[in-house]
Amino acid sequence: MDSKLIDHLFRHHSGKMVSILTRIFGLKHLDIIEDAVQDTFIKASISWRKQQPDNPQAWLTQAAKNRVLDIFRKLKTEQKHLPNIQQGTDAIAINELFLDTEIADAQLRMIFTACHPKLDTRDRISFALKTVSGFSTREIASALLTKEETTKKRLSRARKTIQKSDIKFKIPHGKSLEPRLESVMEVLYLIFNEGFHSNQKDNLIRKELCVEALRLSQLLLKNKLTRIPDSYALCALMCFHACRIESKINAENELLDLKQQDRSKWHFPLIKLGNTMMHKAVETNEFSSYHYEAAIAFEHLKAKTFEATDWKKILHWYQCLHALQPAPSHILTMAVVCLQTKDLKLAKSYLSQLKPEDFEQRAYLYYGTLADFYTATGESKLALENINLALNHVSNKLEKDYLKKKKEELTP
Numbered sequence: 001m002d003s004k005l006i007d008h009l010f011r012h013h014s015g016k017m018v019s020i021l022t023r024i025f026g027l028k029h030l031d032i033i034e035d036a037v038q039d040t041f042i043k044a045s046i047s048w049r050k051q052q053p054d055n056p057q058a059w060l061t062q063a064a065k066n067r068v069l070d071i072f073r074k075l076k077t078e079q080k081h082l083p084n085i086q087q088g089t090d091a092i093a094i095n096e097l098f099l100d101t102e103i104a105d106a107q108l109r110m111i112f113t114a115c116h117p118k119l120d121t122r123d124r125i126s127f128a129l130k131t132v133s134g135f136s137t138r139e140i141a142s143a144l145l146t147k148e149e150t151t152k153k154r155l156s157r158a159r160k161t162i163q164k165s166d167i168k169f170k171i172p173h174g175k176s177l178e179p180r181l182e183s184v185m186e187v188l189y190l191i192f193n194e195g196f197h198s199n200q201k202d203n204l205i206r207k208e209l210c211v212e213a214l215r216l217s218q219l220l221l222k223n224k225l226t227r228i229p230d231s232y233a234l235c236a237l238m239c240f241h242a243c244r245i246e247s248k249i250n251a252e253n254e255l256l257d258l259k260q261q262d263r264s265k266w267h268f269p270l271i272k273l274g275n276t277m278m279h280k281a282v283e284t285n286e287f288s289s290y291h292y293e294a295a296i297a298f299e300h301l302k303a304k305t306f307e308a309t310d311w312k313k314i315l316h317w318y319q320c321l322h323a324l325q326p327a328p329s330h331i332l333t334m335a336v337v338c339l340q341t342k343d344l345k346l347a348k349s350y351l352s353q354l355k356p357e358d359f360e361q362r363a364y365l366y367y368g369t370l371a372d373f374y375t376a377t378g379e380s381k382l383a384l385e386n387i388n389l390a391l392n393h394v395s396n397k398l399e400k401d402y403l404k405k406k407k408e409e410l411t412p
Contacts, residue, residue, distance in 0.1 A: 005052075006044055006045050009056055010041050010134065013061075014041070014134040015110075016107055017040075018033055018034060018131055018132070018134075019107045019110035020061070021033045021037070021064060021068055025068060025072075027113065028163060029072075030131070030159070030162070032068065032072075036067040036068040036071060037067075040060055040064040044056075044063070107216065110131065110132045111132050111187055111188075112177075112180055112184055113167070114127045114132060114158075114187070115128060115183035115184050116162075117179040117180060118167060119161055120157065120158075120161075121183060123154045123155075123157050123158040124183050125144065125183060125190070126140050126155055126158065127158035127159075128187040129143065129187060129190060129191070133209070137152055138199075139200075141361065142199040142360065143190045145359055145360050145361075145362065146360060147360060177226060181226055181228070181231075185230060185234050189237075191209055191213040192214065192217075192238050192241070192242075195208070195209025199362065199395060199396065201396060202396075202397055204255060204396055205248060210238070210242050210245065214238045217231065217234050220234075221277075229280070229282070229283060229284050229286065229288070230290055232277045232278070232280040232281035233288055234290040235277045236274040236275070236278040236290075237274075237293050237297060239270045240270075240271065240301060241297055242267070242270050243267040243270035243271050244261065246266075246267065247261040247263070247265040247266060255398040255401065255402040263304070263305075271301055274294070274298070275298075278294055287320075289321055289325045292317050292320050292324065296318065296321070299313055300314075311341045312341065315337045318333055319334070329359070331350050331353050331354055332350070332359075332365060332366060332369055334350050335350035335354075336369055338350065339369075339373060342376075344373070344376055347373055348373065351370060354366060356389075361395070363393045364390040364394035364399070364403070365390075367386045367390035367393060371387040380410055384410050384411065387406055387407045388407070390403050391403050
């Protein structure tokens with residue numbers, strides 16, 4: 001039995017399983033549900049050693065459902081909390097909820113539930129990433145550029161609020177969608193980002209997360225109440241980035257930056273779909289961060305070669321983005337753009353506003369940019385020092401190999 005299969009299934013399906021089980025049993029039993037899902041994967045790792053089931057996903061889902069029911073049966077409060085799952089409409093509902101056709105709806109429902117307005121904004125984002133997508137505390141902290149301890153506190157606060165307020169697992173309707181939609185879109189954005197540029201040790205790209213986030217963003221566009229310019233812009237952004245996935249890594253499993261990528265491998269149908277989404281997104285004059293990020297991504301796609309990139313236009317869009325939503329990552333990227341335009345004075349101005357702590361687990365990006373700056377100014381010793389600092393902070397193997405190549409170029 002391949003342990004990688006168990007790991008893949010856990011990463012890709014545990015969130016879905018939690019979503020469906022929570023829809024059945026309620027958010028107040030979330031701890032029991034998550035424990036049951038964990039137990040199921042442990043059981044699978046043992047029982048599959050001799051023989052793997054024909055349909056691993058179905059096996060896991062059914063086993064998790066049975067495990068939750070077993071736990072409830074052992075609880076002293078069984079009669080008070082356990083639904084009547086033996087007969088009638090409840091039994092039908094449970095069986096139908098485990099059909100593949102219900103999974104997408106259950107996941108989106110879980111995201112909306114996790115983004116309940118009674119939860120603090122940052123707490124609800126962390127909670128949704130943990131519960132719906134099975135992100136680890138470390139991955140959530142990386143996505144939000146915060147400390148792991150902060151993430152743990154946010155998750156704990158979210159659970160306490162859910163229990164205290166007895167929040168129900170029910171998707172909102174009508175006007176009650178509006179206060180949740182912004183957070184829902186941010187969750188989808190962060191899920192996609194983790195897929196497109198993962199902070200895992202061995203995987204730089206997690207295609208299944210990109211596909212899932214894009215699919216869920218398209219579901220938002222099918223509902224007239226969530227079909228707004230911002231959601232169109234978010235979908236366009238995902239399309240523009242997803243079209244480049246196949247060109248980010250070469251046949252030797254090496255990371256390629258934009259300059260090295262084979263642009264003929266960019267997936268044109270996704271670019272076309274992104275353009276369609278963007279036309280819808282700009283039907284009003286109010287632009288979100290997703291509008292500006294999509295505009296930046298499209299500028300890269302428009303350029304026939306790396307050298308033909310309109311860096312001044314990209315810098316303008318980043319300045320608009322930062323004015324709307326200030327963030328250290330935007331300042332760092334503006335410095336990178338200035339290095340491309342040889343405006344070293346402005347690049348230095350941007351870099352002077354930053355410190356490595358602004359990026360937490362992704363501090364290597366800061367040190368790597370500093371190394372590029374010192375390379376451009378001819379200060380090879382400082383460039384080498386910062387490359388070494390970047391190597392000390394990077395965890396992903398492909399990114400580490402990429403930085404090692406840069407170091408070789410700097411080393412006499």
